[in-house]
Amino acid sequence: MSVKRTVWRIPRAGSLARLARVGESLPDPAPGQARLRVEAIGLNFADILACLGLYSATPSGPFIPGLECAGTIEAVGPGTRLVAGDRVCVLTRFGAYADRLNFDQDYAIPLPAGWSATEAAAWPVQGMTAWYGLVERARVAAGDTVLVQSAAGGVGLQALGILKSVGTKVIATVGREDKRRFLETHYGLSPDSIIVREPRRFKAQLDQALAAVGATGLDVVFDAVLGPYFEPAFGKLNPEGRFVLFGAADFMPAGRRPNYLSLLWQYLRRPRLDPLAMISANQSFIGFNLIWLWDEVGRMPAAIEGLIRYAGGHKPYVGQRLPFDRAPEAMQLLQSGGTVGKVVLEV
Numbered sequence: 001m002s003v004k005r006t007v008w009r010i011p012r013a014g015s016l017a018r019l020a021r022v023g024e025s026l027p028d029p030a031p032g033q034a035r036l037r038v039e040a041i042g043l044n045f046a047d048i049l050a051c052l053g054l055y056s057a058t059p060s061g062p063f064i065p066g067l068e069c070a071g072t073i074e075a076v077g078p079g080t081r082l083v084a085g086d087r088v089c090v091l092t093r094f095g096a097y098a099d100r101l102n103f104d105q106d107y108a109i110p111l112p113a114g115w116s117a118t119e120a121a122a123w124p125v126q127g128m129t130a131w132y133g134l135v136e137r138a139r140v141a142a143g144d145t146v147l148v149q150s151a152a153g154g155v156g157l158q159a160l161g162i163l164k165s166v167g168t169k170v171i172a173t174v175g176r177e178d179k180r181r182f183l184e185t186h187y188g189l190s191p192d193s194i195i196v197r198e199p200r201r202f203k204a205q206l207d208q209a210l211a212a213v214g215a216t217g218l219d220v221v222f223d224a225v226l227g228p229y230f231e232p233a234f235g236k237l238n239p240e241g242r243f244v245l246f247g248a249a250d251f252m253p254a255g256r257r258p259n260y261l262s263l264l265w266q267y268l269r270r271p272r273l274d275p276l277a278m279i280s281a282n283q284s285f286i287g288f289n290l291i292w293l294w295d296e297v298g299r300m301p302a303a304i305e306g307l308i309r310y311a312g313g314h315k316p317y318v319g320q321r322l323p324f325d326r327a328p329e330a331m332q333l334l335q336s337g338g339t340v341g342k343v344v345l346e347v
């Protein structure tokens with residue numbers, strides 16, 4: 001027997017203005033599935049890029065955005081090992097902007113003890129992004145000097161937690177002065193290791209910060225901004241250095257729909273690397289998209305275990321909570337680049 005639910009659905013990607021709140025019915029969970037009464041939904045930069053049609057994995061037709069949520073199971077399908085009443089956070093390949101949803105049991109993670117649904121919904125995607133990029137791919141090690149771009153954002157704060165437990169030196173960048181103060185106050189970073197990025201001065205800013213942490217170059221760069229900051233950071237990479245690129249926030253349009261001409265201009269001017277120079281410099285470039293791991297679900301338990309181990313079980317920092325019916329406003333906040341930590345919708 002189906003139940004009623006409310007979702008935020010976009011008929012086709014291309015403009016945030018197309019996102020609409022609609023009621024619909026949800027069928028019973030299929031075998032291996034369970035139905036979640038959603039209590040909180042974690043927002044990701046990718047939600048906005050998907051609605052704008054700028055995300056490689058954007059579905060072609062109508063879709064419900066959202067990659068993660070948390071809540072209580074209220075029904076299970078045949079043969080499902082989960083039981084009604086279990087509290088879980090759930091990874092979804094889109095579909096999380098809903099007050100109820102059916103999910104595949106393999107993509108559920110038990111709510112960590114003592115965490116609220118809001119905290120749990122703020123955790124898996126950004127935590128696994130930081131863990132996968134820094135630990136699995138860049139093999140970050142104690143003593144490394146690591147540059148973290150957008151360090152006060154959702155992924156950035158998770159990265160800082162991991163790097164603290166590994167024991168690296170950290171240089172953090174942010175886009176605004178208030179975020180520098182936040183990192184000093186809440187994460188104990190020294191002011192001279194935090195850069196408020198300026199495109200024309202970024203090379204000099206990096207030199208100053210490197211001197212402040214007692215290093216001459218970077219062992220790891222963890223970057224999802226790209227733009228004018230890429231080349232100065234790449235230029236500071238040590239031999240054996242690893243540059244991890246996992247996003248391009250600099251391409252984020254400011255408005256509700258993309259300006260394709262200006263995106264094309266940015267795309268044509270994107271940074272280029274010389275692979276031959278990387279041989280003699282002994283450097284590595286690593287790109288990744290976590291969504292690639294969607295079909296590698298067998299690796300998820302090890303990923304969660306690794307994340308818990310490296311992040312020391314710390315709760316994520318939730319900077320903004322908005323009610324479910326204000327989803328477009330929450331997305332605009334995240335899109336503005338002014339948010340700190342995680343933005344969560346509460347149902």
Ligand SMILES: NC(=O)c1ccc[n+]([C@@H]2O[C@H](COP(=O)([O-])OP(=O)(O)OC[C@H]3O[C@@H](n4cnc5c(N)ncnc54)[C@H](OP(=O)(O)O)[C@@H]3O)[C@@H](O)[C@H]2O)c1
Pocket residue numbers: 043044045046125126129149150151152153154155156173174175176179224225246247248249250251252288289290291334335336337338339341
């Ligand atoms: N490849 C993957 O698997 C994967 C997975 C998750 C996230 N990501 C990427 O990782 C990045 C962080 O994601 P998140 O969800 O944690 O978001 P977030 O860091 O909380 O928010 C994005 C941040 O990007 C920075 N930014 C730089 N240029 C911007 C612009 N033109 N417009 C708006 N913001 C701009 C802003 O911080 P500052 O100005 O302080 O730098 C902003 O706060 C995003 O680029 C996202 O696409 C990639």
